[in-house]
Amino acid sequence: MEVKVGDIVSRKSYKGDLLFRVIDLKVEHGNQKVAILYGEDVRLMADAPYQDLLLVNEDEHEERQRVENEILEHSFRLFRQDYQLIRNKNEYNATGGYKNTQDFFQMPGRVLHIDGDPVYLKKCLALYEKLGVPVYGVHSNEKEMPEKVGELIDRFRPDILVITGHDAYSKSKGKMSELKAYRHSMHFAQTVRQARKKVPHLDQLVIFAGACQSHFESLIRAGANFASSPSRVNIHALDPVYIVAKISFTPFVERVDVWDILRNTLTGEKGLGGIETKGLLRTGMPYRSNYDQT
Incomplete structure (x- = not known):
């Protein structure tokens, strides 16, 4: 059966371990037909010979x-358990150990999520909504992110910035330590640096950056928290959603332990890492569900 753009495929050479969406089909040197693939559930961009597709x-x-x-x-249930513990602790503190009944309100950190994949962005926005995280979502090609991020920060004034999309390490392009061997790590790092020109302080703007196989060290050095x-x-x-939601x-007034923030992610410490970072939730009172009309 013929494979077309938009089809879901796996790769024979990898024993069908991952599912991909076919983004493009092109002819390269020697008239070999090659497919450009985006991971269906992982943030991986790959290419494969047409005959390798299943x-x-x-x-x-x-x-x-x-x-x-x-x-x-x-993973969602684990996050909700964590959130409920946080809310119970905040309620205890806000009410002086339950000594008064004054209602309080909470202001979680606002997220600006810039994503190179519109399908993934839609999935992430749905999860943010389910978790109750205030978010603005923007789709942008990874190569254009460094030019756009400054204006987007000015427009949305986020507390948390997510810079993600697709990436991949290619052994044929260089050593694992060399940034040139990665598809989009350089663009992610440039975007982080531009964001840090706007907001240098690590606790005033928390940044998550990267995708599959990204060059972790360069992103942290550029100024990413995670x-x-x-x-x-x-x-x-x-x-990225689970990290920034936490x-x-x-x-x-609290700091998030790195292990504590990674343990409920789907990938864990092999795929994600970061530095100690302050939380962003603020509690206030009194809470009013509606106001008298005058």
């Missing part, structure tokens, strides 16, 4: 999605 039928795709949804639901990928492994499309709902 079209995934609807039943197989649905079964894989069912398993994927179970994993996501488990980044991927320390062991150059693939990261899940939704991992920061968004942690009180600003």
Whole structure:
């Protein structure tokens, strides 16, 4: 069966380990047909010979999605447990150990999420909404992010900035330590540096940057609080959401332990890392659900 742009495929040479969306089909040197692929659940960009593609039928795709949804639901439950503990602690502090009944309100950190993949961005925005995180989402090609980030920060004034999309390490382009061997790590690092020109302080603007197999060290050196990928492994499309949601709902008087923030992600410490960072949640009172009309 012929493979077309938009189809879901796997790769025979990798024993069908991951699902990909076909983004483009082109002819390269020697008239070899090559497919450009985006990971369906991981932030990986790859290319593959046309003959290496295996079209995934609807039943197989649905079964894989069912398993994927179970994993996501488990991670979501763990996050909700953490959030409930934070809320209970805040309620105890705000009410003087439950000595008064004054209602309070909470202001979580605002997120600006810039994503190179519109499909992933849509998935992330849906999860932010489910978690209750205030967010602005912007789709941008990874190469254009450094030019756009300054204006976007001015427009949305976020507390947290997410810079992500697709990336990949290519052994044929250089050593793992060389930035030139990565598809978009250089653009992510440039975007982080431009953001830090706007907001230098690590606790005034918390930054997550990177995608699958990204050059972790260069992103941290550029000024990111959290980044991927320390062991150059693939990261899940939704991992940035879980990281920034944890920061968004942690009180600003507390610091988020790096291990504590990574343990409920779908990838873990091999794919994600960072530095100690202050929370961004602020609690206030009194709370008014409505106001008298005069």
